[in-house]
Amino acid sequence: VLTQSPDTLSVSPGESATLSCRTSESVGDNLAWYQQKPGQPPRLLIHGTSTRATGIPARFSGSGSGTEFTLSISSLQSDDFAVYYCQHYNNWPPWTFGQGTRVEIK
Amino acid sequence: QVQLQESGPGLVKPSETLSLSCTVSGGPISGHYWNWIRQSPGKGLEWIGYIYYDGNTKYNPSLVGRVTLSIDSSKNQVSLNLGSVIAADTAVYYCARGWAFDPWGQGILVTVSS
Numbered sequence: 001v002l003t004q005s006p007d008t009l010s011v012s013p014g015e016s017a018t019l020s021c022r023t024s025e026s027v028g029d030n031l032a033w034y035q036q037k038p039g040q041p042p043r044l045l046i047h048g049t050s051t052r053a054t055g056i057p058a059r060f061s062g063s064g065s066g067t068e069f070t071l072s073i074s075s076l077q078s079d080d081f082a083v084y085y086c087q088h089y090n091n092w093p094p095w096t097f098g099q100g101t102r103v104e105i106k
Numbered sequence: 107q108v109q110l111q112e113s114g115p116g117l118v119k120p121s122e123t124l125s126l127s128c129t130v131s132g133g134p135i136s137g138h139y140w141n142w143i144r145q146s147p148g149k150g151l152e153w154i155g156y157i158y159y160d161g162n163t164k165y166n167p168s169l170v171g172r173v174t175l176s177i178d179s180s181k182n183q184v185s186l187n188l189g190s191v192i193a194a195d196t197a198v199y200y201c202a203r204g205w206a207f208d209p210w211g212q213g214i215l216v217t218v219s220s
Contacts, residue, residue, distance in 0.1 A: 032206040041213050042151065047206035085151060089205040094166040097151040 002086055004098035010106040011076050019071040019101045021086035026066045030090040033062055033071045036100075037082045045084075046071065073103070081105050108133035110201050110211035117217050118195075124188040124216055128201030135159055135177065139204055140184040142175065144197040145213075152197075157184060191218045 001024040011017045021031065029049040034042035044053040046062035049069060059074045073080055086098040114126035128140065142154040155165035157175040165173050174187045184201060198213040 030205075034207075041200055041202075041210035042207070043210070044206055044208035047208075053206075053208060087151075087153075087207070093153070093156070093164045094168075095153045095205070097153070099150050 002088060002096055002098035004084075004086060004101045006101060007099070008102045008104060010104050012106045013076055013078060015076055015106075017073045017076055017080075017103055019073075019084055019103075021064075021069040021071070021098050023067045023069070023088055027088040027090035029065055030088055031062075031064070031069050032087045032089065033060075034085045034087065035080075035082045036085065042085060076103070078105075108203065108209055110203070110209060112199060112201055112211045112214040114214060114216070116215060117219065118191055119220050120192055120218055121190055124186070124191050124195065124199075124218070126186045126199055126214060126216070128184045128186075128211055130182045130184070130203075135179050135182050135184070140175075140177065141202045141204075141207060142184075142186045143200045143202055143207065143210075144195075145200070146194070146197045149197075154186065154188075154199075193218050 003022045005020045031049050033046040036042040045056050045060050050062045061072045063070050083100045083102050085100050089095045109131045111129045118124045136159045139156045141156040145151050157163045157177050163175050172189045176185045196218045198215050200210050200213045202210040
């Protein structure tokens with residue numbers, strides 16, 4: 001089970017945001033983060049806990065290990081307000097997603 | 107770059123079989139894992155299963171017995187069959203590549219209703 005916190009994060013443009021993902025058992029570093037906007041599929045941001053996917057800006061960073069993971073977004077831009085999901089892909093499926101964190105404009 | 111496109115009927119009757127295809131363009135189907143993921147309206151994401159290019163499959167235990175994935179390398183297509191559908195199977199169905207899913211198709215809304 002993946003539990004994300006908070007459910008909703010209100011942030012002003014230009015500020016930073018920190019999103020958390022806790023797993024019920026260790027997933028090593030096999031954790032990914034996605035961004036989803038309305039009417040669009042999720043977009044891969046981070047894989048392997050901390051590796052940015054191709055084309056993802058450096059203001060997105062991931063960290064953590066084992067059961068505690070963090071997605072940090074520095075200097076939020078208007079394009080960053082969206083729902084963010086974590087997902088594990090450790091060893092044996094089923095692979096699961098967190099319930100999502102909505103980042104909204106304060 | 108690699109692009110994925112889901113296709114199939116948007117409406118399926120209860121108890122029937124939902125059948126979707128995912129066409130891969132811009133890259134080979136070989137050497138990769140191909141996944142199906144769904145998202146119920148207003149809800150989160152559920153991984154359905156994957157098929158490797160060699161035909162090896164893994165399914166979500168919650169769907170075992172109802173789901174079958176297949177692959178046609180000659181057509182660069184991956185297919186999903188979900189049997190005995192109920193209203194709770196109404197969702198946007200996505201295909202995606204890899205274990206960290208990238209890229210994704212645009213998704214197709216499938217409604218289960220009589």
